[in-house]
Amino acid sequence: GDSVTQMEGPVTLSEEAFLTINCTYTATGYPSLFWYVQYPGEGLQLLLKATKADDKGSNKGFEATYRKETTSFHLEKGSVQVSDSAVYFCALRSGAGSYQLTFGKGTKLSVIP
């Protein structure tokens, strides 16, 4: 079945540091890939998405590229801020006919001033 593996946290970075959160997946067909973010006390929010190979999703300075050859969708940001402290979830949605999301376990990011 479908699965998502993302790097375990927690991750602690200083402000303005470079961020990478690794995500790899296993799926049949051609899934869509997502990063969701969960800020403290809030619900899940879509951060970015990519629907086909080589697509790059980007939002709020975050980027991730859909790499079919390595089945990866790593999240990156060049300079993190304290306000980026949250839990980040990588997820996939399988091909046509199924709309359910399969999530990774989440990576908690803490950014310190």
Place this chain on the structure above:
Amino acid sequence: EAGVAQSPRYKIIEKRQSVAFWCNPISGHATLYWYQQILGQGPKLLIQFQNNGVVDDSQLPKDRFSAERLKGVDSTLKIQPAKLEDSAVYLCASSSALAGGHNEQFFGPGTRLTVL
């Protein structure tokens, strides 16, 4: 546009008791999902509705969990009787059937259930 509403936000019950959660999706969203998020894990789909019909309930523990969406709008999820391992955050999400819309699910704030 109002987001997905859920209530209650928190619930504490004893094992073997019953509990119900309510979700009101974004207006016009035909698809509604219930997820269970155990501490330290990602959300896991329990059930998916398309209007008032069930699309996927393969991961719903049907001996104790039930869900309905009678009028194709709001939905309730019930646990009866609850077990300690049901302690989790229960998330409701909705998505639109418009072209490409199913690529984005909008999540509610969740209901945090603690079973003692």
